[in-house]
Amino acid sequence: MTILAGTVEPRLLRGLRDYFAADMHARQWIIDTIRGVYERYGYVPLGTPALEYLDILRGTAGEESEKQLFEVKGPDEERLGLRFDQTVPLARVVAQYPDLPRPFRRYQVSPAWRCDNPYEKRGRFREFIQFDIDAVGVESAVADVEMITAMCDTMQALNVGRFRVRVSSRRVLNLLLTYAGIAHDRAHDVFRVLDKLDKLGHEKVRLELTIGYKDESGSPIPGLGFSSAQVDRIDQFLALRAASREEALAQVRDLFKEVEGAAAEIELLARMSQQLHTLGYGDDVVAYDLTIARGLDYYTGTVFETLLLDLPDFGSVCGGGRYDDLVMRFLGERVPAVGTSVGVDRLLVALEQLGRLPSRKCTAQVLVTVFDDVPIDEYLAMAYELRRAGVPTEFYLGTERRFGKQVRYGDHYGVPVLVVCGADERARGEVQLKDMSVGRKRTAQVADRSQWKSERPGQFNVPRAELVAAIQKLLAEIAAGG
RNA sequence: GCCGGUGUAGCUCAGUUGGAUAGAGCGCUUGACUGUGGAUCAAGAGGUCCCCGGUUCGACCCCGGGCGCCGGCACCA
Numbered sequence: 001m002t003i004l005a006g007t008v009e010p011r012l013l014r015g016l017r018d019y020f021a022a023d024m025h026a027r028q029w030i031i032d033t034i035r036g037v038y039e040r041y042g043y044v045p046l047g048t049p050a051l052e053y054l055d056i057l058r059g060t061a062g063e064e065s066e067k068q069l070f071e072v073k074g075p076d077e078e079r080l081g082l083r084f085d086q087t088v089p090l091a092r093v094v095a096q097y098p099d100l101p102r103p104f105r106r107y108q109v110s111p112a113w114r115c116d117n118p119y120e121k122r123g124r125f126r127e128f129i130q131f132d133i134d135a136v137g138v139e140s141a142v143a144d145v146e147m148i149t150a151m152c153d154t155m156q157a158l159n160v161g162r163f164r165v166r167v168s169s170r171r172v173l174n175l176l177l178t179y180a181g182i183a184h185d186r187a188h189d190v191f192r193v194l195d196k197l198d199k200l201g202h203e204k205v206r207l208e209l210t211i212g213y214k215d216e217s218g219s220p221i222p223g224l225g226f227s228s229a230q231v232d233r234i235d236q237f238l239a240l241r242a243a244s245r246e247e248a249l250a251q252v253r254d255l256f257k258e259v260e261g262a263a264a265e266i267e268l269l270a271r272m273s274q275q276l277h278t279l280g281y282g283d284d285v286v287a288y289d290l291t292i293a294r295g296l297d298y299y300t301g302t303v304f305e306t307l308l309l310d311l312p313d314f315g316s317v318c319g320g321g322r323y324d325d326l327v328m329r330f331l332g333e334r335v336p337a338v339g340t341s342v343g344v345d346r347l348l349v350a351l352e353q354l355g356r357l358p359s360r361k362c363t364a365q366v367l368v369t370v371f372d373d374v375p376i377d378e379y380l381a382m383a384y385e386l387r388r389a390g391v392p393t394e395f396y397l398g399t400e401r402r403f404g405k406q407v408r409y410g411d412h413y414g415v416p417v418l419v420v421c422g423a424d425e426r427a428r429g430e431v432q433l434k435d436m437s438v439g440r441k442r443t444a445q446v447a448d449r450s451q452w453k454s455e456r457p458g459q460f461n462v463p464r465a466e467l468v469a470a471i472q473k474l475l476a477e478i479a480a481g482g
Numbered sequence: 483g484c485c486g487g488u489g490u491a492g493c494u495c496a497g498u499u500g501g502a503u504a505g506a507g508c509g510c511u512u513g514a515c516u517g518u519g520g521a522u523c524a525a526g527a528g529g530u531c532c533c534c535g536g537u538u539c540g541a542c543c544c545c546g547g548g549c550g551c552c553g554g555c556a557c558c559a
Binding site for chain 1: 514515516517518519520521522550551555556557558559
């Protein structure tokens with residue numbers, strides 16, 4: 001692009017994007033659909049500011065994540081940051097307003113910011129909308145079940161196709177550490193490597209747990225230095241394959257039969273699975289995959305994530321878990337909580353790739369076109385009659401007087417119906433309606449221009465006095481006929 | 483942060499062992515058609531060949547440095 005001297009080059013920050021009409025309509029549809037599900041579960045909305053004090057955001061989710069904070073300087077030099085999720089602000093709110101009756105169950109949809117490496121093909125951006133539900137002050141695992149079913153219901157409502165919610169438990173993974181004789185303060189390191197199982201496979205995970213290896217580019221991946229006896233025990237766990245939740249639990253129950261406290265943890269998951277079955281959430285939509293840890297440091301119990309089976313490499317489109325100690329940071333008191341988060345912009349990219357989004361570029365149902373030989377006030381009258389009757393109507397405001405250009409304009413934005421009234425129609429006290437979809441279908445078949453012009457597909461005249469009624473009838477037909 | 487690739491028109495890309503005025507397709511604009519979307523035909527606009535420095539009679543091309551973008555890895559709330 002040529003940049004003129006004295007002008008500023010229009011450009012976008014890395015990892016951010018502009019959303020035009022089709023994307024905005026699709027995104028709004030996703031948000032409305034999720035909200036519908038969440039409100040059926042009785043969650044109430046909460047809004048919090050994009051900015052928080054830096055010390056609120058810091059140290060909640062691991063040291064590494066601090067690099068991902070967008071920092072902001074306040075007017076009095078306060079150190080601020082843009083929120084990177086909605087869970088930490090929620091913990092702040094719960095701690096700040098102790099009178100809130102518990103359980104506090106809220107939903108929140110808003111943007112968050114993370115300064116990590118963007119990967120737009122898989123829907124990873126530096127600014128993105130998340131849609132969360134959380135239940136704070138809840139000990140019962142019924143809340144965990146509710147999160148999982150809400151995810152399933154959300155995926156179904158969004159028409160994502162085949163999906164699977166994978167459920168795991170940090171407490172079971174802690175049992176694994178005990179079983180393998182690994183100190184629990186190494187949990188973060190071990191879980192990080194286990195989470196890569198899907199991507200790297202068994203062999204590399206084993207190497208990374210022990211001596212490390214060199215990846216394809218030759219970069220050294222340091223090993224964690226565990227003994228082969230320890231890693232053998234982890235391997236036993238990783239090798240488990242089950243066709244159902246019950247089978248997965250049976251295998252772990254057997255493997256951990258000597259581990260103290262294992263029976264109780266596994267019983268908890270068994271109870272959840274039973275409830276899920278009773279409610280109609282079978283092994284096809286909810287699977288227990290106990291190797292999943294998820295990256296967040298603040299998770300303490302159940303964790304889960306959702307994959308789209310038609311986009312196996314896309315990554316998870318929503319995830320969450322239990323974080324019983326997060327509020328403690330602000331309140332000094334343990335407040336158990338569980339929540340889950342849908343990545344709205346990720347889903348937008350995924351559904352786009354799957355071709356599961358309707359594309360809508362306009363809001364108008366009708367475009368009133370104009371000719372020079374008819375007084376403009378007559379066109380205005382038509383447009384306002386339609387608007388007052390509740391029909392979304394665009395009045396052609398451009399300078400292009402030639403009719404062909406106006407049709408092209410309407411075609412470009414996908415307006416379904418044009419109102420046409422030149423001197424001929426006016427003289428007869430009529431207006432012409434043009435159903436754009438008819439011409440769009442004809443266009444593939446017509447080769448000759450004069451035929452194309454004379455055919456005027458999808459056009460018919462109605463008395464001027466019946467404009468509104470005729471439009472409403474035509475729009476109803478189009479809506480019914482598809 | 484590390485490794486690799488790449489940077490030429492709005493987009494996708496060709497090009498020159500270093501030589502005069504840098505090309506194609508698509509898109510865009512205009513006309514054929516002052517009242518009809520598509521197709522066709524014709525014409526037109528659009529370039530700091532990423533930036534800075536060096537070598538050279540001469541650099542879009544070669545050399546050095548920088549930056550951007552794309553992959554992979556690391557990291558990931």
